[in-house]
Amino acid sequence: MHELALAESIIEVVEARAEECGVQRVRTVHLRVGEASGVLVEALQAAFAMLASLSPVLAEARLAIEISPHRAWCEPCASSFAVEDFIARCPACGTWSTRILSGTELQILDMEVGADTQQGGHEQAHNG
Amino acid sequence: MPRVTIARHILAANEEVAAEVRQRLAAAGVRCINLMSGPGAGKTTLLERSVARLRGRLAIGVIEGDIETSLDAERMEAAGAQVVQINTRGACHLEAQMVRDALEALDLQRLDLLFIENIGNLVCPAAWDLGEDLRVVVVCTTEGDEKPAKYPQIFAAAQVLVLNKLDLLPYVDYDPERVRAQALAVNPGLQIFALSCRSGEGLDTWCDWLLAFAGKSSGAAVSEAPHAMGGAVS
Ligand SMILES: Nc1nc2c(ncn2[C@@H]2O[C@H](COP(=O)(O)OP(=O)(O)OP(=O)(O)O)[C@@H](O)[C@H]2O)c(=O)[nH]1
Ligand SMILES: [Mg+2]
Numbered sequence: 001m002h003e004l005a006l007a008e009s010i011i012e013v014v015e016a017r018a019e020e021c022g023v024q025r026v027r028t029v030h031l032r033v034g035e036a037s038g039v040l041v042e043a044l045q046a047a048f049a050m051l052a053s054l055s056p057v058l059a060e061a062r063l064a065i066e067i068s069p070h071r072a073w074c075e076p077c078a079s080s081f082a083v084e085d086f087i088a089r090c091p092a093c094g095t096w097s098t099r100i101l102s103g104t105e106l107q108i109l110d111m112e113v114g115a116d117t118q119q120g121g122h123e124q125a126h127n128g
Numbered sequence: 129m130p131r132v133t134i135a136r137h138i139l140a141a142n143e144e145v146a147a148e149v150r151q152r153l154a155a156a157g158v159r160c161i162n163l164m165s166g167p168g169a170g171k172t173t174l175l176e177r178s179v180a181r182l183r184g185r186l187a188i189g190v191i192e193g194d195i196e197t198s199l200d201a202e203r204m205e206a207a208g209a210q211v212v213q214i215n216t217r218g219a220c221h222l223e224a225q226m227v228r229d230a231l232e233a234l235d236l237q238r239l240d241l242l243f244i245e246n247i248g249n250l251v252c253p254a255a256w257d258l259g260e261d262l263r264v265v266v267v268c269t270t271e272g273d274e275k276p277a278k279y280p281q282i283f284a285a286a287q288v289l290v291l292n293k294l295d296l297l298p299y300v301d302y303d304p305e306r307v308r309a310q311a312l313a314v315n316p317g318l319q320i321f322a323l324s325c326r327s328g329e330g331l332d333t334w335c336d337w338l339l340a341f342a343g344k345s346s347g348a349a350v351s352e353a354p355h356a357m358g359g360a361v362s
């Protein structure tokens with residue numbers, strides 16, 4: 001399993017983005033992970049928690065993971081269907097699809113950030 | 129709480145290095161294949177046979193990925209290939225950074241085709257782009273005929289499947305047609321070669337295809353190869 005390597009990479013990307021934007025504290029990192037990406041969510045959470053605790057910017061951060069379903073597009077039916085066991089064959093008409101719509105993503109979407117609670121006093125940007 | 133957009137691949141750093149590797153290889157006119165399989169399916173043997181058969185017609189380089197030892201690199205060197213060994217010291221897959229470093233030790237101007245032999249593992253290597261042009265998965269007749277159904281991700285991520293050790297078919301319960309059907313179910317575009325590194329059966333078809341892939345074939349072998357099952361598969 002390679003969830004440790006994924007967690008390392010997430011932290012690298014998020015730290016770089018935080019520095020770029022002058023963010024001091026990341027609270028939540030939102031991911032979209034495809035159900036067919038092979039990622040074990042619990043293992044990724046555990047690896048992230050361990051590595052994030054060592055990072056000043058990410059020490060209080062948690063991962064919010066949205067799982068995207070494995071779906072493909074059927075041209076003849078002009079509709080989408082659920083892919084089971086990686087077999088992208090339309091259950092309605094039997095056509096093989098080569099157009100995967102979702103389910104293989106490994107995406108970092110965004111992060112919720114907050115001012116440094118220890119330093120405090122700083123006026124915080126408000127966002128509806 | 130304020131939100132800051134990131135919108136990047138989780139493996140963004142790897143993807144960037146892979147793009148750099150791809151660019152360097154393209155600039156040097158070198159085609160690159162990422163060779164993947166479970167442990168012992170015959171990656172190194174297939175490379176030894178390919179290098180030997182194509183000597184003088186195709187200049188092949190090999191980046192050998194292993195957790196430990198340089199045994200496979202020594203085998204490739206003996207076969208006459210330019211070779212670099214990467215030892216991951218425990219990591220279960222190669223990453224693009226390791227390939228970029230390994231390129232420093234190769235004379236790309238003298239190569240037509242570069243193989244990256246990935247770590248023997250059917251799970252993890254699939255997620256890491258190494259900068260290759262093509263991914264080849266090797267399975268063999270001694271590892272059970274349910275691999276594509278059990279490890280669909282790596283078969284979905286490849287373009288070519290090699291079914292090796294055909295010579296052992298009389299001794300094992302293994303149905304090549306079953307493997308073929310499972311593999312095509314998860315990846316209908318997969319090109320399949322069946323061969324034996326030991327008997328040599330099917331190796332000519334494979335080597336012709338390699339020549340065509342590297343742009344070195346005299347004929348039009350490339351259009352004949354898709355979905356070809358070489359040899360005595362019934
Ligand atoms: N009978 C038979 N044995 C083979 C064939 N191809 C490879 N072997 C044997 O299978 C064993 C493993 O082959 P390797 O080429 O080392 O396999 P590999 O995939 O490189 O293994 P790792 O790098 O350790 O993952 C060796 O003993 C080979 O001689 C074949 O076509 N037939
Ligand atoms: Mg090997």
Ligand SMILES: [Zn+2]
Pocket residue numbers: 074075076077078090091092093094095
């Ligand atoms: Zn349909």
